[in-house]
Amino acid sequence: MINSNSEGSTEEITLVAARKEFVAEKKGNYGSNLEYILKKWTDDWLDGRDEETLADVTPLTMRHYASYLERRARGDTGIAESTARTYYNYVSALLSWAVKVEYLPENPAEKERAKGPLPSATTSSSDQQFWTPEQRQAITDYVDERARAAIDTDGTAAFEEVRDRALVYVLAYTGVRGAEVLADRRVDRRNGLRWSDVDFENGIIEVFGKSQDREEVGLTGQTIGPLQRLRTLVDPPAESWPVFPSRHPPSLYDRIDTSEHDRPDGNPLAFVFEHEIEPPSMSTSGTRTLLKRLSKEAKVPGLDVDDGEYLTLHGARRGVGETLYKEHGAQRAQRTLRHADPKTTSEMYSHIEASELGEDNTSVFENE
Template identity: 80%
Template sequence: MSQDNSGGSGGEIALEDAKDEFLREQKGNYSSNLKYNLKKWLDEWIDGRHEETLADVTPLTMRHYANYLERRSRGDTGIAESSARTYYNYVSAFLSWAVKVEYLPENPAEKERAKDPLPNGDTSSSEQQFWQPEQRAALTDYVDERAREAIAADGTDAFEEVRDRALIYVLAYTGVRGSEVLADARHDDRNGLRWDDVYLENGMIEVFGKSQDPNEEVGLTGQTIEPLRRLRTLIDPPAESWPVFPSRHPPSLYDRIDESEYDRPEGNPWEFCLENSIEPPSMSTSGARTLLKRLSKEAEVPGLDFEDGEYLTLHGARRGVGETLYKEHGAQRAQRTLRHADPKTTSEMYSHIEASELGEDNTAVFENE
């Protein structure tokens, strides 16, 4: 793609130059999300196509982009439908700015024919997944028993079972986002929770939050302390910078061994990393989703259609924590625990609870008619 402004006015400005000018005018946390997503749009989607200037971006261009996002939102391993619409809206915001500064006469992304392929995105709170108490209990009971059996059989070699138990407990009881404790390939700064960010005595962890604060505090419930303590004892990390939930993916471990300029071992790469204090990578959000699919089925979690591919999701854990707190202690407790900056976000997420409670209250009003 050309990086140079052709010298013309208006829509003839190069996309890369327009993007840079647009980002210079943005402020706050929103700007970092814009920068990341516009870079992906230009470098991964636009690259190789024929659009080089703002004027080249037509409603058909954006329709093709909407189709691309819709395809990515299909299936268990794709992005969420809401994410597809969010990514589209970031590009639309850029093009709206181009209209505002009179580089474009209108925003091609806002044409109905351009937006039409996008996934609906109108899912109500009652249709989203929330880990229910009985589902949370089934999964945590299963990983408890699985870890105990592995420790009895393998002792200190029961790493994966102990790690998985600690991860499930953190997800099930804290309301943390998966990308705050696991590696996210889309963000270099999200490389997994580290032991130097875990304060078991104080009952808290520090995470890289959605607000872009690298030291956002998350409370640990009593249920999570012992699984984390047992994991730390078992791993005995050589450095506090080690990930709390390491990956034992062999190719990734061999990459770390190569980077450390060791010869590749013939034996177990995980044991080699431990023996030589080579820091392993953190488990990724993708890896955690694969784990949750397997554990959901093995634990026979109630309320899931395994034939249809259902499983307990990462974000379903967060919603489930908020739902329980919302029911038991109200909106403010849920908002503080989930760290929603806007109370409206919490209210919208749990609107189904308010509707149900209103229905029950109103039933009593009409019973005596």
């Protein structure tokens, strides 16, 4: 713990020192996310400002930060409103912790005048994106046709299209989290699904779950074929290879440099495959970019792609749960999505419960 001076004053506790102590107490993905966001706050946003210690942070400081986040959420290429609130809440969590350990008398981030500029938290479960059955069909039909056309034209060189098809099918039908099968640059352990994690015989994949434990996810019949075709095409020389290799040139060149090969003049991905150099896995950020492009090319219904709307990673997961919830009830959705608390499933699909109650209650008033 940070030591105060001999008189018990905490005025000299720097924000960086407090951040490090706070994050050290947290574990797992939450701790990693905290570290990333709070470091951005202390090292980037506060850079050049006067706030250096905990005591320097005032409600006005937090109001300025809230305004900054609101502007980012309002921009065409910024962050989502929910993300803006999350960033603010992470900083508020640090300051609440400082109050708890008696480094601060109160949390300046919780003052109403500080939170005022934040985007309002009025989103209900029905406002969140869910891949609808029609949208799921549209994008899977598109990537399927795209992969077949590429195979007809390019044969074994149709890697990208075959990989994209397998990835979209896994997202669309398993309910897996994006960070469970893709690389997250902020968390070393999240380095993407490996072929050693895929069990075709039993129809399961093993992922590093949100619980920080290894968890089994069932593969539906829709996903097995695209995955098997991808494996046949790639023919990985080792089970440790990622299922969804990245085509990101800088990352591939880093792998080539590490392997002590000379950089090729041509395609780095072809060079990596030819020399059996393990490629990096696709990342969550790279897949978001891919989904934006595929959503537009597939002309997915219900999206204003010209306004930046696209099928999101988590929307795929919610869409799987929504269909299961409607067809088989809350328990099946909970088990598939691996929610530890049934309340999470219920809250996510509360709009379905409300709709069904409305339909059921209609008959009660029909004879009035």
